[in-house]
Amino acid sequence: MNDIVKTLEDIVGPEFVITSKEQMESYLIDETSIPVRPTPSTECILVKPSDSNQISAIIKLANEKGIAVYPRGGGTGLVGGAIPTKVGIIVSMERMDKIVVDKENLMAEAEAGATLGQLLKAADEAELSFPPHPGDEGAQIGGLIVCNAGGARAVKHGVMRNFVKGLEVVLPTGEILKLGGKLLKDNMGYSLMHLMIGSEGTLGIVTKAFIKLTPKTERTLTLLLPFNTRHEALKCVPKILNAGVVPLALEYVEREVMELSAEHLGEKWIVSGKVFLIAILAGGENEVFSDAEKMSTIALENGGLEPSIAERRDEQESILKIRSNIYTALKPRYGDILDTTVPPSKIGELAEIIDAISEKYSAYIPVYGHAADGNVHSHVMKEDLEKYDKIKEEIYKASIELGGVITGEHGIGKIRVKELYKFLPAKQIELMRQIKKAFDPNNILNPSTVLD
Ligand SMILES: Cc1cc2nc3c(=O)[nH]c(=O)nc-3n(C[C@H](O)[C@H](O)[C@H](O)COP(=O)(O)OP(=O)(O)OC[C@H]3O[C@@H](n4cnc5c(N)ncnc54)[C@H](O)[C@@H]3O)c2cc1C
Numbered sequence: 001m002n003d004i005v006k007t008l009e010d011i012v013g014p015e016f017v018i019t020s021k022e023q024m025e026s027y028l029i030d031e032t033s034i035p036v037r038p039t040p041s042t043e044c045i046l047v048k049p050s051d052s053n054q055i056s057a058i059i060k061l062a063n064e065k066g067i068a069v070y071p072r073g074g075g076t077g078l079v080g081g082a083i084p085t086k087v088g089i090i091v092s093m094e095r096m097d098k099i100v101v102d103k104e105n106l107m108a109e110a111e112a113g114a115t116l117g118q119l120l121k122a123a124d125e126a127e128l129s130f131p132p133h134p135g136d137e138g139a140q141i142g143g144l145i146v147c148n149a150g151g152a153r154a155v156k157h158g159v160m161r162n163f164v165k166g167l168e169v170v171l172p173t174g175e176i177l178k179l180g181g182k183l184l185k186d187n188m189g190y191s192l193m194h195l196m197i198g199s200e201g202t203l204g205i206v207t208k209a210f211i212k213l214t215p216k217t218e219r220t221l222t223l224l225l226p227f228n229t230r231h232e233a234l235k236c237v238p239k240i241l242n243a244g245v246v247p248l249a250l251e252y253v254e255r256e257v258m259e260l261s262a263e264h265l266g267e268k269w270i271v272s273g274k275v276f277l278i279a280i281l282a283g284g285e286n287e288v289f290s291d292a293e294k295m296s297t298i299a300l301e302n303g304g305l306e307p308s309i310a311e312r313r314d315e316q317e318s319i320l321k322i323r324s325n326i327y328t329a330l331k332p333r334y335g336d337i338l339d340t341t342v343p344p345s346k347i348g349e350l351a352e353i354i355d356a357i358s359e360k361y362s363a364y365i366p367v368y369g370h371a372a373d374g375n376v377h378s379h380v381m382k383e384d385l386e387k388y389d390k391i392k393e394e395i396y397k398a399s400i401e402l403g404g405v406i407t408g409e410h411g412i413g414k415i416r417v418k419e420l421y422k423f424l425p426a427k428q429i430e431l432m433r434q435i436k437k438a439f440d441p442n443n444i445l446n447p448s449t450v451l452d
Contacts, residue, residue: 001043001045004045004061004065004067004089005017005019005045007061008045008047008058008061008089011047011049011054011057011058011061012047012048012049012050012054012058016047016048016049016050016095017045017046017047018045018046018047018048019045019046021042023046024044024046024090026075027044027046027072027075027090027092028040028044028083028084029075029083030075030076030077030078030080030081030082030083031075031076031077031078031136032077032078032079032080032083032413032415033078033331033334033335033336033337035335035336035382035385035388036080036335036336036388036415037080037083037415038080038083038085038414038415039085040083040084040085041084041085041086041087041088043087043088044070044084044087044088044089044090045088045089045090046089046090046092047089047090047091047092048092048094048095049091049093049095049096050095050096051096051207052168052170052176052207052208053176055091055170055205055207056170056174056175056176057174058089058091059170059171059172059173059174059205059444059445060173060174062088062089062444063172063173063174063442063444066442066444067086067087067088067089067444068084068086068087068088068089068444068445068446068447069088069089069091069172069205069444069445069446070082070083070084070088070089070090070091070201070446071091071093071142071146071201071205071206071445071446072090072091072092072093073093073112073113073139073140073142073143073144074115074116074136074138074139074140074143075138076135076136076138076139076143077143077147077410077411077413078337078339078410078413079407079410079411079412079413079414079415079416080413080414080415081147081200081201081411081413081414081446081449082143082201083414085414085447085448086447086448091205092113093111093112093113093140093142093205093207094113094140095113096111096112096113096114096207096208097111097113097114097115097118097140098110098111098114099111099114099118099119099122101122101123101125101126101128101213102182103126103128105182106128106212106213106214106215107165107182107210107211107212107213108122108123108130108210108211108213109182109208109209109210110122110141110208110209110210110211111141111207111208112140112141112142112145112205112206112207112208112209113140113141113142114140114141115137115138115139115140115141116133116134116135116136116137116138116139116140116141116144117137117138119141119211120137123213126213127216128213128214128215128216129213129214129215129216129217130163130211130213130214131153131156131157131214131217131248131282132150132151132153132154132157132158132159132160132162132163133151133152133153134149134150134151134153134154134159134160135147135149135151141206141209141211142205142206142207142209144160145160145164145167145196145197145206145209146196146197146198146199146200146201146206147160147198147200147409147410147411148160148161148197148198148411149409150370150373150375150408150409151370151409152249152251152280152323152370153248153249153280154370154373155246155247155248155249155250155370155372155373156246156247156248156249156282157214157248160197161194161197161198162212163211163212164180164193164197164209164210164211164212165180165181165182165183165184165186165210165211165212166178166179166180166181166182166183166193166209166210167179167180167193167196167197167206167208167209167210168206168207168208168209169196169204169205169206169207170204170205170207171203171204171439171440172203172204172439172440172441172442172444172445173439173440173441176207177192177204179191179192179193179196180193180210181210182210184212195435198411199450200411200412200413200446200449200450201445201446201449202436202440202445202446202449202450202451203435203436203439203440203445204439204445205445217282217283218283218284218285219282219283219284219285219288220248220280220281220282220288220316221280221281221288221289221292221309221310221311221316222278222279222280222281222309222310222315222316222319222320223247223278223279223280223281223292223295223296223307223308223309223310224271224276224277224278224307224308224309224310224319225276225277225278225279225295225296225299225304225307226271226272226273226274226275226276226304226305226306226307227273227274227275227276227277227299227303227304227305228273228274228275228303228305229274229275229303230254230274230275230348230351230352231348231352232275232302232303232304233252233275233276233277233304233371234252234347234348234351234371235302235348236277236298236299236302236304237250237252237277237344237347237371237372238344238345239298239302240279240294240295240298240372241344241372243294243295243298244294245281245291245294245295247279247280247281247282247291247295247372248280248281248282249278249279249280249370249372250277250278250279250370250371250372251277251278251279251323251368251369251370251371252275252276252277252347252368252369252370252371253275253276253278253323253326253368254274254275254276254366254367254368255269255273255274255275255276256366257326257329257330257366257368258271258276258322258323258326260326260329260330261322261323261325261326261328261329262322263329264325264328264329265321265322265325265329267318267322269322271308272305273305277299277371278319278320278323279292279295280316280320281295292307292309295307326366326368327377330366330379333379333381333382334379334380334381334382335379335380335381335382335384335385335388336379336380336388336392336415337377337378337379337410338376338377338378338379338380338392338395338396338406338407339369339375339376339377339407339408339409339410340375340376340378340395340396340399340404340405340406340407340408341373341374341375341376341399341404341405341407341408341409342374342376342399342402342403342404343374343402343403343404344371344372344373344374345374346374346402346403346404347369347371347374347376349402350374350376350398350399350402350404351367351376353394353395353398354367354376354378354395354398355367357391357394357395357398361384361387361390361391363380363381363384363387363391364381364383364384365378365379365380365381365384365391366378366379373408374404374408375408375409376399378395380392392419396419396422396423400423405423406419406420406423411450412449412450413449413450414448414449417448417449417450417451417452420450420451429451432450432451433451436450436451
């Protein structure tokens with residue numbers, strides 16, 4: 001390894017090559033829950049390049065020496081994608097974090113190591129907006145793109161894929177490609193850019209992206225619709241969407257997890273009702289109020305309790321903070337978080353099936369999620385880990401039978417490969433293998449991720 005370290009020092013500078021285990025500890029893990037997190041290799045070198053040419057040289061070296069390369073973003077992934085499991089080089093993108101906003105073209109030109117938080121700030125400073133909120137704000141642009149991250153605000157604007165217009169990528173063989181650009185239309189051959197989006201760091205290292213921004217929305221308001229039963233709440237979702245209301249977000253949550261989250265934040269969840277739809281509405285002043293009225297009427301006609309509107313920023317933030325902290329509140333207690341996705345009209349059916357599974361295995365399985373996207377987050381708790389495989393298998397099977405997928409947001413990473421093989425047709429796996437081979441003939445880029 002010594003000669004590799006020396007060459008890496010020549011490429012990026014000695015201060016950006018780290019071999020000490022203590023200094024690299026946080027780069028060997030991600031946000032995947034400990035019971036299911038892959039074990040990292042103890043023989044890794046961490047490098048922090050500053051441009052694409054350095055990354056290209058690192059990759060060429062790795063090919064020559066036959067060792068793996070692990071692209072590293074913000075480390076917020078939930079499926080072990082960034083964890084180095086073999087001897088290899090971790091390429092952290094953190095120094096590549098510049099963002100330039102082009103107001104005329106409504107585009108941000110962002111280096112891959114810039115975080116979501118930085119992108120939101122840069123857009124805001126240019127009086128523009130990046131409307132989705134596809135992940136943790138510490139996640140990096142590169143990580144968000146290769147995970148095709150979604151988030152609560154996908155209802156109105158879509159997922160990362162809908163905002164990425166161009167990419168610069170270093171291929172696993174070291175060449176640098178520019179795909180797309182500041183373009184709203186591009187039909188020039190197969191879209192390798194869209195293949196990169198969602199490739200989970202297995203087909204190339206994203207170094208730069210052109211990301212679509214929008215003019216600022218004038219107004220947002222948060223609407224809280226309480227119900228006594230899950231059935232009543234979820235029945236309203238297609239009715240709301242059919243009424244022509246397209247909220248920025250439409251979340252489904254249950255009292256127990258909202259209480260847990262509020263308690264975790266030192267607050268109280270005092271709204272009556274057993275389950276809730278939380279909508280964020282965005283648009284013109286009249287539009288948001290008229291949408292809120294339409295949604296409230298639909299909820300009340302379908303068994304809903306008294307709706308409430310949060311207009312002030314602090315009120316809105318308080319509700320959304322409690323919703324977003326469900327994950328953090330449950331974190332010490334859960335063993336894995338699933339994110340299966342079904343056609344939106346089937347979300348109620350899936351929730352009922354999960355309840356039945358919960359009863360069958362005497363397991364507490366909290367369920368919440370992005371209601372209008374059919375994206376359900378269900379947790380298998382630590383105390384039920386001995387039944388984990390069976391519970392997961394049944395939830396996956398039910399989601400597939402309802403016309404869905406085993407993951408709508410978090411991806412396959414290193415912990416869902418077995419299930420990908422089980423639930424994706426063999427022909428699709430075969431084509432994916434051929435694509436991987438065409439991009440990465442020596443299988444050096446993020447091995448054992450998505451495909452083993
Ligand atoms: C609190 C919390 C909330 C979250 N909310 C959401 C949510 O709402 N929606 C959602 O979809 N996800 C969510 N996530 C998951 C996570 O934020 C996303 O998966 C995000 O896309 C990961 O980005 P990252 O930069 O942290 O990537 P990492 O975790 O560092 O890496 C993830 C994968 O991307 C690869 N990678 C990273 N950077 C690059 C690059 N430049 N080029 C090539 N490959 C690269 C890695 O090798 C790895 O395979 C959440 C996670 C947390 C902890």
